[in-house]
Amino acid sequence: MFKKLLTKPYRYFLIIIPILIFLGFLIPLRNIRINPDMTRYLPQETESKLNLEKIEEIFGHNDPIIVIFEADDILERESLEKISAIHDSLTESAIISDVMSIFNTKNIRGEDGFMLVDPAIKDIPEDKAQKEELRKEIKNNPLAYKLFVSEDFRYSVMIINPEKGYSDSEIINTTKNIVNSIWGNEKYYMSGMLYLREEIQQKAMQDLVILMPIALLVMIIFLYFSFREKRGVILPMLVVVISTGVSMGLMPLLGYEFSIIAVLIPILMISVANNYGVHIVSKYQELNATNPNASMEQIVLESLRCVANPVILTGLTTIAGVLGLIVHIMLPAKQTGIVCSIGISLALILSLCFIPAILIGMKKGKVNRSFKEKSRTVIDKILYYMANVTVNKPKRIIIIFLVIFLISFVGIFRLNVSINNEKMMSKSHDIRRSTDIINKHFGGTKYISVLFEGDIKDPAVIDEMNELEQLLKSKEQTGSVTSLSSIIRIMSKALNDKNDEAYDKIPDSREAIAQYIEFYNMSGNPEDFEKFVDFNYTKAIVNVQFKAENIKEYNSILNEIQKFCDNSKYAKYQAGISIVEKDMAMSIINGQIYSLILAMITIILLLWLIFRSFRTGLLGTIPLVFTIVCNFGLMGWAGIELDIATSLLSSIALGIGIDYTIHLFWRIKLEIENKKTLSEAIQICLTTTGRGITINAFSVMLGFSVLFLSGILILKTFAFLIIFSLLLCLVCALVLIPAILMMKPEIIVKNIKLNK
Amino acid sequence: MKKQIILITVLSFLSFNLLNAQDAKEIVNKSTKAILSDAMEMTSTLKIYDNKGNVRTRQVKNTTKKFADATKTIIKFLSPADVKGTGMLIFDYEEKDDDMWVYLPSLKKTRRIVSSEKSSSFMGSEFSNSDMSKPKMSDFNYKLLSTETINGKVYYKIETTCKTAETETIEKFKRKITYIEKNTYLPFKTETYDKDNKLIKTITMTDYRLQSTGKYMAFKMTAENNKTGRKSEIIITNLVTSSSLDESYFSTSNLEK
DSSP states (O other): OOHTTTTTHHHHHHHHHHHHHHHHGGGGGGGGOOOOGGGSSSSTTOHHHHHHHHHHHHHHOOOEEEEEEESSTTSSHHHHHHHHHHHHHHHTTEEEEEESSTOOOOEEEEEEEEEHHHHSSSSOOSHHHHHHHHHHHHHHHHTTTTTTTTTSSSSSEEEEEOOTTTHHHHHHEEEEEEEEHHHTSSSSEHHHHHHHHHHHHHHHHHHHHHHHHHHHHHHHHHHHHOOOOOOHHHHHHHHHHHHHHHHHHHHHTTOBOGGGGGGGGHHHHHTTTTTHHHHHHHHHHHHHHOOSOOOOHHHHHHHHHHHHHHHHHHHHHHHHHGGGGGSSHHHHHHHHHHHHOOOHHHHHHHHHHHHHHHHHHHHHHOOOOHOOOOOOOOOHHHHHHHHHHHHHHHHHHHHHHHHHHHHHHHHHHTTBBBGGGGGGGGGGSSHHHHHHHHHHSSSOSSEEEEEEEEEETTTHHHHHHHHHHHHHSSSEEEEEEEEEHHHHHHHHHHSTTTTSSTTTTSSSSSSHHHHHHHHHHHHHHHHHHHHHHHHHEEEEEEEEEEEESHHHHHHHHHHHHHHHHHHHHHEEEEHHHHHHHHHHHHHHHHHHHHHHHHHHHHHHHHHHHHHHHHHHHHHHHHHHHHHHHHHHHHHHHTTOBBOTTTTHHHHHHHHHHHHHHHHHHHHHHHHHTTTTTHHHHHHHHHHHHHHHHHHHHHHHHHHGGGGGGGGGGGHHHHHHHHHHHHHHHHHHHIIIIIHHHHHTTTTHHOOOOOOO | HHHHHHHHHHHHHHHHHHHHHHHHHHHHHHHHHHOSEEEEEEEEEEEEEOSSSOOEEEEEEEEEEEEEEEEEEEEEEEESSSTTTTEEEEEEESSOOOOOEEEETTEEEEEEEEESSSBBBSTTTBBHHHHHHHOGGGGGEEEEEEEEEETTTEEEEEEEEEHHHHHHHHTOOEEEEEEETTOOOEEEEEEEEOOOEEEEEEEEEEEEEOTTSSSSEEEEEEEETTTTTTTEEEEEEEEOOOOOGGGGGGGGHHHHO
């Protein structure tokens, strides 16, 4: 088949068509857009997203920037003056819709028969006595203390809501410019989903622009040192460039938006796509050295004959692994699976058609030095040593692997899933610092709203809201709970004296509640209520702010609210960005499990088909199971959380890592067929094929190592873990599998006989 | 000679602007005087619409009169039933914070409110409190932009801008354009613009009726929030011009009646 394809005129088609396809796929790349909105990673029909949408439709969409100011004492005249100036400048900006800070929160209270309504800070204190007086006032003001000023008076929070129709970067830049110009060099921190989105957007774009060329350069250098011949670099790189370009072009073409993990796509493609071409070039160089009289056509066709089968098989298993991601629930994971499996398929086809089509038209190259010199490299020495140990002490090796396996297995129980999106950034990042401060001093970064339905002015409804509020306030994790019932209680304290019966109580008549609300509408800002109750007073929400470090802490609050909703007449459901986040975490776990199972089953089936033996298929999965357990075990022990990026890696690692075992089986089988003993077969295999797969594995690891330069923490972690996993797959293939075979030779020997 | 020409040009330019500003201020002054504002008792229906067309309807009785030191107002709810009787008494001083009392029938008591915070919204509607009161003309600059004919009537198009940044912050607008009818000096429409020169609110005043005092009152006022799509409407159902009201009428005991 190859012979016919590689003759004129087909040969030209094989060269021109991929180039045209590549150029065609570059066009949609102009529409590349990164979507850093994590909530869109979940399918639209997810219940938590639908609930959030329903609540946002009534109570408006909230997507504020949070700025935290730090000072030795926030009540110092200079600090307050600056915060006030920032508040005013932001309020005046056309981009900002409203600003909430210590300067526009109120101080509503009852005193000596009066109801007093003042701003929380009426005047900036002039001296120490006034400052201490203000401190006392703030400590007694539930609308300011621990909401806008921290308990230790070191931090003050400003919540900035942008106008609609402006981009995240416009909003962030305006805010930063105003804050920087007034706050000067003093410390401040920014937080909020909007800010995180903007940071991800910028860092992901930077990564795409910087990492891609670096990865390509690394590959070029690696290929040059491997082959020391121009064609050895250019031909595999052409495959890499075309298949990576097509994969990237497919994204906008299929209507996919670039997510934070889309940065992985080009890096994955650059690392993996050269694998197949390398085998062709390597074999060509080998045959060129050993058959000086053969023609170029003979060498190319013979190279194809020798390596086509293992290349196709390893290609198929890699595609199977990556394709496992299509059952992932998170959309970017699914999309990465689809795009990369198409890209890798193309790389496989190009390596078998495009490279030979060009190679066959070239003159014979110089013989590679490494084929002339019989010197042993470090890799050769290590492999030789490994082969000796494996053959002589298989039992000891198996025990060592077993111990590592068990230790790792225990670590899995310590594995956590990430529920905090800000953990995408490094610990020193602004957003991590601000999250720490908010969790420690301001009641947490998680928000949930509980929807109540009914006649909201009915005391029974308000009573239930109050009940939920008190229930949640009793929990340690809860920061603040606010609703119509809390406002009514504040008003009841201001409208009544301490010894009055109605003081700090929910009134027991509908009229009284209606009058409290009407009075507030008359004297206050009616928009204050719109955050809690709809226009017709048929729906209202209780807003809960809390902190949660892990899924267990999350669930303890969510389950409490759910239990309340189940037994309540008026509380209907809970919604909020934090529940969407939790659903994302669950989707990461489930997606991880589904994709892993699919990848595993497909790979077992492929191995079964390739080696026509179910037992060999199962043996082939041992390195995979070992790698997965060690990977999750390491994550558990090291406290690395499962996140959107790390949930992709096991499927990808399996797909790539299985190649090493396939090459190994293939060679051992061949040597046994050539009447070698098992020990001899293993020794030959490790020092020949072993060398090839080691170099191949290191090239892939080198490709992924570029991600260490990423500005996004989870991508760096991904790089570390995938390199660790690939290394394990390699070690398993080179050491564990031969050791098992030495202990149970019938697994492979018997099958050879059977096959014959 | 050349210098003289320049001087004449500059002077004539200045005098044109001065004339223009005076004209505009004069028109606004006449317009303010044409409208009833000193003393009245009125019953009105306040309709507040949200951007989906839902409506809240309140019937309110509003009595107001200007005295030497303050404008005094009693507002009482007539409907809906659950808030009937709820009232507020407000003494609006020029130079100091307002005095306010609230009466909630469910508590059966009047509570004095001391507030340094002035609500910007008039009874929770799209009208602001300053929309409902007479502006202090010395705080603003006025400019006659042009005249415009709408439905056969000629209107002065007057631009109002705040003199100081402080006024801008309090009044929450950058500039306003008011259409004042040339013959009667009655304002028909006011458009409010923000700092970005975006239209944020449109108020229209229609159904002007001549009162016994010789002044006019718009029996229908609409405020449309151009940003949020919300709308509020005040329709006066009964109006009595009562300059005879005694200052003692504006007391807490009257609020509780």
